[in-house]
Amino acid sequence: MNSTLLTSLPTHRRPKALSKASVDAFREPAYDCQEQTEAMKLVVYVPGVDASGVEIEGRGADLTVTAKKAKFVRVNFTSLHLENVQRDYRLRLRLGSGFDYAAMEAEIANGVLTITLPKRTSNRHPVRLPRAA
Numbered sequence: 001m002n003s004t005l006l007t008s009l010p011t012h013r014r015p016k017a018l019s020k021a022s023v024d025a026f027r028e029p030a031y032d033c034q035e036q037t038e039a040m041k042l043v044v045y046v047p048g049v050d051a052s053g054v055e056i057e058g059r060g061a062d063l064t065v066t067a068k069k070a071k072f073v074r075v076n077f078t079s080l081h082l083e084n085v086q087r088d089y090r091l092r093l094r095l096g097s098g099f100d101y102a103a104m105e106a107e108i109a110n111g112v113l114t115i116t117l118p119k120r121t122s123n124r125h126p127v128r129l130p131r132a133a
Contacts, residue, residue, distance in 0.1 A: 026090035029067065039118045040099065046089050047111035053088075054108060056115065058101025065091040067113065 034041040046054075046067040053068040067089040099117040106115045 025087060026066075027087045029065075029089040029091055031091060039116050040095070042093075042115040042117065044089075044091060044113040044115070045111065046108075046113050049089065049108070049111060049113070051108050054106070054113060056104070056106055058099070058104065058117075061094050061096050063091075063093045063095050063099075063101070063115075063117070065089070065113070065115070 029044050029046050031042060031044045034043070042063075044065055044067070048069040049067040050070065053070065055064075055066040057064045057066075069086060069088055095117070098120055100120050101117070103118045104115060106113060108114070
C-alpha cells in the first residue's frame, strides 16, 4: 500500500473571501468519523486527489479540508457532461475545541484521506486528598 503523509496548514492563516462561483466549484465528499479513546479518526473519500492537492486547516472549533483534483481537459469534455465529476472537494466540520489541531496527522492513499485528531489533554491537576494519620 502506497501512502503519503501530509502536513496541515498553520491555524493562523486566513482564507480569502469566497465568491458564489468559487463555492459552487466544490462539492462535499463522503466521510466517516470514528471516536477513539485519545483521538478522533476522520476518513474522507476524495477520489482523484493526491497529496499535493490537499489542504487541512483547523481554526477554533472548525476543521476545513480542501482537496483539489489534478486538472486535465478532455477533447470531448462537453459531450460527456463531466462538470460535476471534476469539481474539487471541500469539507467543513464543527468539531469543538477539544482537539489539538497542531498535533493532527494525515495521510492519503488511493483517494482515501485519513486524519487523526488527538484530543486535548486537560490542564487540570488531580485533586490530592490529605492522608489519614
